[in-house]
Amino acid sequence: MTRFLAGASIVLAASTAGAQPVRWTDRGYVIVDGAARITSASFAGVARPVTFVEPAEVETSYRVRQAPAVDVAAGVRVWRNLAVGADISFFTRGTTAAVDAKVPHPFVFGRPRSVSGAASGLDHTETTVNIQARWVMPPTRTRRWQIDLFGGPSLFVVGQDVVRDVTIAETYPYDTATFASATLDHRSRTHAGFHVGTDVTRLVARRVALGVSVSASHARVDLTTADGGSVSLNAGGVQVGLALRFVIPRKVPAARPPIRRRP
């Protein structure tokens, strides 16, 4: 949080430095970002599946590592340098999980067997729809460079494979067991959050610009497992990417035909 606020403040400072801001005149934009999520996320969950008529306790620590993300944004200028648009971001990553479980004994209550193991390849997806207000600041009159400051509410659709149970290897008399695998449930949830960020781009062609983007987003999402367990995770994160901007130019009024007088 602190990081992206600092970034935003730099951009704000840049925008206010010019007493006479250069007017942004484009009609709109389309931006495609190839980004990388540079923050990893750790979260934990507990599931209590009923095993041998007694609730087990399956504690799982998840870790979502850095991974590529894709962003597509589009917007139109609505007033002076202000544009309103939308951004769709997609991030997916296989996650790993460390599982510690206490599995009930089949014959007696209150004598769980402890097992530990790891699960990998758990799907984690985040699809984010960002409603975006974007302040566009060409720093020079040539308008070759452009600095954008954007932010707004986000709608996160988070999908996560969560560990809902474990399978164990056990033999009579069942006093000990070993971890065999994790049983997964794919859970998804939609939750509101927010995002902020900045782009710095430079025109490399008449209507195409290249640059970098830094953005951050966040939402707290609670996933529930089938047996009532829960996994709370922080969706979003900081991502840095290359931005490819397509300029939608201002409409130039067509030249009026000359008025022909009647002879």
Add this chain to the structure above:
Amino acid sequence: MSLLIRCGTLSACLACLGATAFAQGGPRTLSATREGPSDLRAVDLQIDQMIRSRDLRLSDTPQDGLLPSRRHERLDQYHRGVRIVGGDLTRQTAPDGTVSVFGVLHPAVGLNTEAALSPDAARSAIGRAVDGQATGDLPELVVLPLSDGYHLAYRGQAITGIELVNVFVDANTGALLQQFSEFQTDGIVGKGTGTFGDDKKISVKAVSGTFVADDGLRPAAITTYDMKGNLTRTLQVLNRLTNVTAADIAADADNVWTDPGVVDAHVYAGWYYDFLFKRFGRHGLDDRNLRIAILTHPVRLADLPTASPEVVGMYYDNAFFCGTCGPDGRGAITLGEGVPRGYFGSFEVKNFAAALDVVAHELTHGVTANSARLNGFPYSEAGALNEAFSDMIGLATTFSYEPLGNAVLQANYTVGKDLIVPIGAGGFRSISNPGLFGDPNHYTQRIVGFDPHYNSTIASHAFYLAIEGGTNRTSGQTVQGVGAANRDQIEKAFFRALTVLMPSGATFALTRAATIQAAKDLYGTGSSAERAITQAWDAVGVQTRTAATVALNPNPASGLSALCGGVRPSWSMGITFSAGDANLRVINWRGDYYDGDGRQLTPDGGDGANFAASFGSCGPRSDRILAQTDACAAICVNLEGATRGSTQFSFSAVDDSGRTITLTTPRVTLLAPR
């Protein structure tokens, strides 16, 4: 016996086997260990020779769950191809040679084995002999040792009313020689409880959309049957007149079981199986995962008012193991329905499934039936030991699963504590203080030929002392136990003795030797376990039986207002004459009576024939008492109308060498009736 004939001379055999081994006349206990006085190597060679001559035949090779490197053989003795009942031995072998031999052998049978009766004719005779119906199995031709000598007999089973009876008939005449119930019961009239609202896990199977009490998780099949109060069907199943069907298996539609009798029975049987496995490495009752069958609800509580006392005593207020009952005839336990408050008075007897130690007790009979085979016949000490081991292992099971305490679902040393309501008011037996229930804590208090549960506490009290230590109330001897934290050492030693060392005719003395040997096997010579067990047997007065003894019980005796010989008051007493290592022939006996002032009243008694006529409680009436066996009588004493006084009895007998011995009981005080 042919071995001894092949030996050349009997004396030569005696010399090579040791005096405690094979002596002439009557059964001989064989107790040979590496540390013992017997020449183990010589005994070993003789056993091998007997195996070659087929006088000993291998009946079982039990696995040793505690010492896998040890081999065990259980060998039955045969005479001219006919098995001798109670003649068998166990031999334990380590990689470096034989470790121990325990057994009871019959050295000089001298019996013609040609039977006049065919097996079919014998089966009919068996049914007639007990006024019952012989079962379908052909009877087995056996040599039956009784106190008046060896008999060629057929052994079979018959159903009489509510019991399955083992019957021995003379193989030539069909006359009844002996009978005893196949049901090994824990028949204690007491108070009980039911289910205590505790949650249990029950291992079942799902079948056709319902759940049945058939354990699907343990290696052995454990099946609990719900006889639905149908006594007729229960008897048919027990007696194998009909097979159990899937419909007999207790079932529940939603797997939330609400029948406490079924739940407790099934769960406790599973726990018992687990205890055997975890504690002793044993795979079920026979160490081969023999299926366990449990019959619940053999009768209906609603039928109690019209039930006969025999049915109440067997199927309401009782639990029992039957070694040849149930599906495939390999044993089943039946758990009584209990007796509600009011029937016996102010207490209630709960369903017998409610107590873990009781279920484990009955199942231990199954272990015994598949190992030492202590069937209670013809050696009544074996019967007491059978019950003793069931109590020991039954209580040991509770200590493994329940916290210590005196409340329900807690473990202490009282058998059947949980069955009696109000809780804490009773139980069946205490192995920590047997006298609490009027049971003996010392060998001198035994009553031979009496209820085996009664005499059992001599051995089970030794088991207790070896664990907890303490002082025996009769001998005053103190035992340094291994401590409750090491109870497993004593449990393992006793269990090892039961399952791989003891023969079917084991006596208390032989059990002493076997348990000490087991402790040495497991924990080494001089170990604390060996010391504790030795001290414990010393404390309860169990030693190798060498000299003959006589006992008169109880002492003091309480007077009754009943008539005795037309005179009141009377005293009901038991006399036991126990032979030591020599055969005896009683030539006369005498009873002396004294009134309260010590004046002698008219004595009575008689000669050997009179003795034979009177002393028939432990076997056929005879003036001969074979070595290591007992003769006993239940007597009624009167003091010619005196209300208090004393009595004692004297016996004269001649042993095989012609030596006359005279034995006199202690003078027993006869208390005035109250």
